[in-house]
Amino acid sequence: MIAKVFAVAAAALALAGPASACAHPKTSLSYLEGQIMCPTCHTTLDMSEAPAAQQIKAQIAKRISECWTAKRIEDELVGNFGQGILAAPPHKGFDLLAWWLPLGGVLGGALLLAVGVWRWSRTREPEPPEPDEESDPETERRLDELLARLD
């Protein structure tokens, strides 16, 4: 029990240390863990317990405690590991294609679908008119006869 209390106190102190260094952190570890990849296991940090991922998490926690912004931390990691460390490609240059191509594909598909539906509705043949039973004189005559017999 005493050991548990000491462990909790030690953890609280460890957390309190960085917090005291930066009163108003500009980002959070949980946010960046979803934005940064583990270089050895190719998943985001929040999905990995690999040693390399643990090391990067520690580095991020250290930078957060120094009041670094998410952008600055990401830039440092890109400088260290290359662009592949980012879970999502940046919104500039050639990497923009990764953002716009799927959107273009969806819009193109929707456009094709709309054109297809429009064409289908235009070329559909009109249904043949239903036979007008009332205008058949023979049937009317026979019906009158039948009714007259019933009277």
Place this chain on the structure above:
Amino acid sequence: MTRTLKLTGQGLALAAVAGLLGLLVWRLTHQAHPPKIGGPAPNFALRRVDGTGKLDLASLRGKPVVINFWASWCVPCKGEAKMLEQAWQQYRSQGVVFVGVDYHDVASDARTFLAHHGITYPTVQDGSGMIGDRYGLTGVPETYFVDRKGRLVGTHIIGTITNQASAFQRGIRAALQQ
């Protein structure tokens, strides 16, 4: 009008399929194949971790080279660091150059590792892991031997050299003999 539209749609679909096929072919033809023993060692020019500037493997042509891939987060790498430094001190007078390649690592942690273990041979940073991939690395630590002509020789050591000391010695001798 309708025919043109249909042809355009078919052309676009064909172009998309051709593009995807092209990507598949490109991916298959550009896959990294591990280098073969006796073949050329993949070259690299990487930033120094232990100093400034870059180190180009090609600039070491004419010298036997021991290339050790490691990382500060790698526990076994700590175990072999001392033996690597001792081997470097032993063989450097014979012209052998040791090069550490810091793989997928935070540079500041790597520097702390080097200082802690007293590593004095040149070390470069492979943060993206691109060079490790070219060597067909399966993990760290791994060690390669390069002869004076820039060819890979000896046996590529997977794991620590402390557990494979004789293979390590044979590798250095093979690099020296050529």
